Amino acid sequence: MAECTALKRGLEMVLENGWCNVWLEGDSMNLVEVLVNRKRSTKSMQHMRVVRDIKSMIPELKECIVSHIYREGNRAADKFAALGYGLDELCIWTQEPPDEVIKIVREDAEGKTILRRK
8 A cells, every 4th residue: 555655646746747758666566467457456445546546647647667676676665665654644755865765776876786585
């Protein structure tokens, strides 16, 4: 549910800013499969309502790619989710992200490889 809600808010921000070419990566294979119509259902009605909202926004974009990425390749988003999970209320970082996320983004830019555990 957290990933769905974050994706919905992210798409709202994309549309508010007038951006039209977007690549959505998610580490929830279930959500990706639902968004690209390979799977029809989600875990709950609440989940399905948010997915329906997301699917209604995607056609408003000029180009939108939806793909799966393993958590190790999506560490910045995973860190944001972990930080958000610990908060009592919604927080959107519009200027500079937290230091923990900046560290991950720098490591990504430097080409640091994180191996997937089995």
